[in-house]
Amino acid sequence: MRPHGIGFLRPAAFLAPVVLIFVSARAQSQDAAAFFKQNCTSCHTIGGGRLVGPDLKGVAQRQPDRKWLVDFISDPNSKLDAGDPYAAKLLGEARGARMNKVAGINQTIADSLLVLIDAESRLAKSQFAGTQISDRPFTGQDIANGRNIFLGQTRLAAGGAACVSCHSIVGLRSLGGGRLGPDLTKAFERLGGRKGLATWLSAPPTLTMNPVFRNTPLDANAEILPLVAFFQDAAQRGGVADTSTSMFNFLLLGLGGTVVLLILFDLFWLKRFRAVRKPMLLGLDVGGHK
Amino acid sequence: MDVRSQISMVFHLDKCIGCHTCSIACKNIWTDRKGTEYMWWNNVETKPGTGYPTKWEDQEKYRGGWELKGGKLSLKSTGRARIVPNIFHNPSLPSMDDYYEPWTYKYEDLFNAPEGPDQPTALPISMVTGKYMDVEAGPNWDDDLGGSPVYAENDPNLDGLTPEQRQQLFAIERLVFFYFPRICNHCLNPACVASCPSGALYKRGEDGIVLLDQKRCRAWRSCVAACPYKKTYFNWYTGKSEKCILCYPRLETGQAPACFHSCVGRIRYLGVLLYDAEMIETVGKTDDANLIDAHRSMILDPFNPKIIEAARKNGIHDSTIQAAQMSPVYKFVKVWKIALPPHIEFRTLPMLFYVPALSPVMASRTEDGILNSSEDLFHDVESSRVPLAYLAKLFGAGHDGKVRYALRKQKAVRMYRRMLTVGDVDRETVDRMLREADTTAEEAEMIYRLTSLCTFEDRFVIPPAHREEAIEMMKDPYEHKSSVGFGFLSAPKRGL
Numbered sequence: 001m002r003p004h005g006i007g008f009l010r011p012a013a014f015l016a017p018v019v020l021i022f023v024s025a026r027a028q029s030q031d032a033a034a035f036f037k038q039n040c041t042s043c044h045t046i047g048g049g050r051l052v053g054p055d056l057k058g059v060a061q062r063q064p065d066r067k068w069l070v071d072f073i074s075d076p077n078s079k080l081d082a083g084d085p086y087a088a089k090l091l092g093e094a095r096g097a098r099m100n101k102v103a104g105i106n107q108t109i110a111d112s113l114l115v116l117i118d119a120e121s122r123l124a125k126s127q128f129a130g131t132q133i134s135d136r137p138f139t140g141q142d143i144a145n146g147r148n149i150f151l152g153q154t155r156l157a158a159g160g161a162a163c164v165s166c167h168s169i170v171g172l173r174s175l176g177g178g179r180l181g182p183d184l185t186k187a188f189e190r191l192g193g194r195k196g197l198a199t200w201l202s203a204p205p206t207l208t209m210n211p212v213f214r215n216t217p218l219d220a221n222a223e224i225l226p227l228v229a230f231f232q233d234a235a236q237r238g239g240v241a242d243t244s245t246s247m248f249n250f251l252l253l254g255l256g257g258t259v260v261l262l263i264l265f266d267l268f269w270l271k272r273f274r275a276v277r278k279p280m281l282l283g284l285d286v287g288g289h290k
Numbered sequence: 291m292d293v294r295s296q297i298s299m300v301f302h303l304d305k306c307i308g309c310h311t312c313s314i315a316c317k318n319i320w321t322d323r324k325g326t327e328y329m330w331w332n333n334v335e336t337k338p339g340t341g342y343p344t345k346w347e348d349q350e351k352y353r354g355g356w357e358l359k360g361g362k363l364s365l366k367s368t369g370r371a372r373i374v375p376n377i378f379h380n381p382s383l384p385s386m387d388d389y390y391e392p393w394t395y396k397y398e399d400l401f402n403a404p405e406g407p408d409q410p411t412a413l414p415i416s417m418v419t420g421k422y423m424d425v426e427a428g429p430n431w432d433d434d435l436g437g438s439p440v441y442a443e444n445d446p447n448l449d450g451l452t453p454e455q456r457q458q459l460f461a462i463e464r465l466v467f468f469y470f471p472r473i474c475n476h477c478l479n480p481a482c483v484a485s486c487p488s489g490a491l492y493k494r495g496e497d498g499i500v501l502l503d504q505k506r507c508r509a510w511r512s513c514v515a516a517c518p519y520k521k522t523y524f525n526w527y528t529g530k531s532e533k534c535i536l537c538y539p540r541l542e543t544g545q546a547p548a549c550f551h552s553c554v555g556r557i558r559y560l561g562v563l564l565y566d567a568e569m570i571e572t573v574g575k576t577d578d579a580n581l582i583d584a585h586r587s588m589i590l591d592p593f594n595p596k597i598i599e600a601a602r603k604n605g606i607h608d609s610t611i612q613a614a615q616m617s618p619v620y621k622f623v624k625v626w627k628i629a630l631p632p633h634i635e636f637r638t639l640p641m642l643f644y645v646p647a648l649s650p651v652m653a654s655r656t657e658d659g660i661l662n663s664s665e666d667l668f669h670d671v672e673s674s675r676v677p678l679a680y681l682a683k684l685f686g687a688g689h690d691g692k693v694r695y696a697l698r699k700q701k702a703v704r705m706y707r708r709m710l711t712v713g714d715v716d717r718e719t720v721d722r723m724l725r726e727a728d729t730t731a732e733e734a735e736m737i738y739r740l741t742s743l744c745t746f747e748d749r750f751v752i753p754p755a756h757r758e759e760a761i762e763m764m765k766d767p768y769e770h771k772s773s774v775g776f777g778f779l780s781a782p783k784r785g786l
Contacts, residue, residue, distance in 0.1 A: 276344045
């Protein structure tokens with residue numbers, strides 16, 4: 001069965017069988033690579049060691065059941081929920097981090113991904129060996145830069161939304177951050193430390209983050225590195241983002257703002273028409289005829 | 291030339307005794323309904339005073355009338371840029387307090403009160419809320435300078451007067467005032483018509499009466515803000531604005547408007563003027579100093595054959611042209627030039643004119659008799675108790691030339707008549723006075739006759755309304771007359 005929506009297979013229908021095999025194989029490998037880079041590299045490397053998910057080098061040797069692999073890649077939840085023993089083992093290795101179903105995946109793509117992983121596993125140095133981010137120790141400057149990036153005071157080079165729009169983190173003053181996404185104080189630990197977090201940030205895989213950052217990826221050394229430094233710092237400080245005080249501050253700010261606005265309105269329309277007779281009688285006729 | 295006819299008016303302030311009969315006549319006919327209690331389509335003010343509504347002449351507050359901005363006339367209250375942000379609340383409207391809260395008295399208390407040691411009293415009740423209220427103001431609260439000196443001192447026309455001139459007005463035992471009756475001016479460039487977003491206000495083609503269509507009014511109240519004379523009023527009960535209609539149902543049947551008809555002092559004159567409608571914009575843009583001359587120049591000579599020809603071409607009936615030739619207003623305004631428009635600087639080109647009042651004659655008594663033939667014959671015009679500068683603010687757009695001219699001519703007419711009836715002024719002096727006042731014995735006699743001996747027919751020259759011609763456009767006038775009579779805009783519904 002050839003499902004629709006697989007663009008890279010469509011030209012094949014018009015070509016001779018031999019050409020079909022050749023071309024489709026090439027097209028498949030190219031598109032699979034792009035798909036892998038987009039959706040998988042945040043949790044997996046090929047020969048780069050474990051991130052959140054396992055290193056995929058030689059995955060076919062570790063789990064020879066290709067059907068199982070295809071099924072798991074195209075819908076991890078069904079295997080995980082069904083209590084499959086191998087899936088449970090993987091979940092344990094990942095310290096409980098579940099693999100999400102990738103947006104737009106299906107069995108055909110899963111199959112082509114496996115082909116790609118096989119090919120890449122045979123290379124000495126795979127192109128998916130992990131994000132190349134400097135290993136140098138973090139400085140105070142990195143943390144400060146990361147904070148600025150988080151708060152949006154330094155704009156993301158590619159134009160992505162600043163973290164603070166949706167997330168909060170410990171140590172933010174006054175209003176705190178956004179409430180839409182989770183508190184990121186523990187993100188450093190949750191996403192597997194420096195390397196894992198950095199790779200995760202290079203292509204955020206979750207259903208919410210992926211569409212937001214798909215077209216506006218972060219820069220590896222200028223943005224991801226300081227952010228990771230900042231998150232590490234936050235994780236070391238611990239605690240949770242304080243939401244109660246920021247709620248109160250928000251109320252105060254709203255009230256204060258209203259008062260300031262009303263005063264401004266009154267000043268702006270100071271010469272508006274109010275009343276004539278009463279002020280005249282009381283001698284309060286400002287700018288009147290005396 | 292675009293000749294049109296306008297029913298215009300002259301109020302001779304020198305004859306007004308401030309009796310308010312006009313106000314009462316109008317109130318009884320038109321504004322005794324719910325929601326109109328506070329309206330005085332005709333009111334009489336004491337000057338100096340703040341009038342009704344309080345300080346209506348202060349356009350810095352009320353933003354009425356037109357202003358000349360970059361060579362263009364625009365409304366002070368409602369430009370396009372102003373009306374949109376203010377569409378739900380027009381900020382320049384007088385509040386009820388600036389008019390007054392209408393009230394009546396609880397008269398039944400006088401009869402129903404139980405027997406007791408005190409006289410029963412009738413307490414004032416608001417006609418708006420129906421509750422007891424403290425009466426703080428009324429439509430003529432400062433009548434005869436009553437109430438409090440605050441009202442007279444706050445008259446906007448006192449702006450620019452020297453302290454001596456003010457002193458002159460308010461000196462103890464020398465207080466001076468005159469009356470200023472006001473109705474809608476039925477202007478040639480009415481700000482109320484221009485401001486109405488619903489197009490409810492219109493200037494009637496045949497006689498220039500400014501009317502407000504009750505079916506079209508949508509309660510925007512732009513007219514209330516725009517009219518610099520504050521002569522449109524909002525009926526809080528019907529949610530429609532109302533204004534003076536110059537008693538057009540009376541005019542159409544040949545009767546003078548109620549306020550004119552009832553005037554005790556016979557100060558009111560009414561007649562047709564022919565004017566050139568093409569000049570309205572040019573005249574409206576004239577600078578203050580020349581505004582009165584420009585306004586007069588619009589009024590056309592009804593005896594000029596060319597103008598009669600142009601008027602006929604515009605569909606003006608011969609009977610209207612005849613009425614224009616007999617118009618007392620034409621004489622006062624155009625021939626004798628002693629009637630002046632009120633606050634023409636508001637640029638609405640009012641068609642109600644005032645003959646300014648002479649102040650009390652201040653002759654000095656000597657052993658030889660009353661000294662009134664000094665070298666400067668017009669000394670009591672120049673240094674009259676009501677300063678010229680004050681009258682100039684009211685009737686001369688701040689320039690006293692036209693006011694002085696009108697006062698001198700009146701003064702000369704008085705001296706001329708004094709010579710004839712009292713005989714203590716010699717002919718030579720009177721001739722000199724007439725000459726210096728730019729008039730002749732014949733003209734003085736005519737002014738005297740129209741001022742003092744005027745009959746009903748002299749004062750009110752009302753052209754036939756020719757309703758039959760208007761109705762002819764829609765249906766057979768004989769059929770219309772037999773079914774509803776002339777004068778009705780819509781036939782009554784009959785049958786089931």
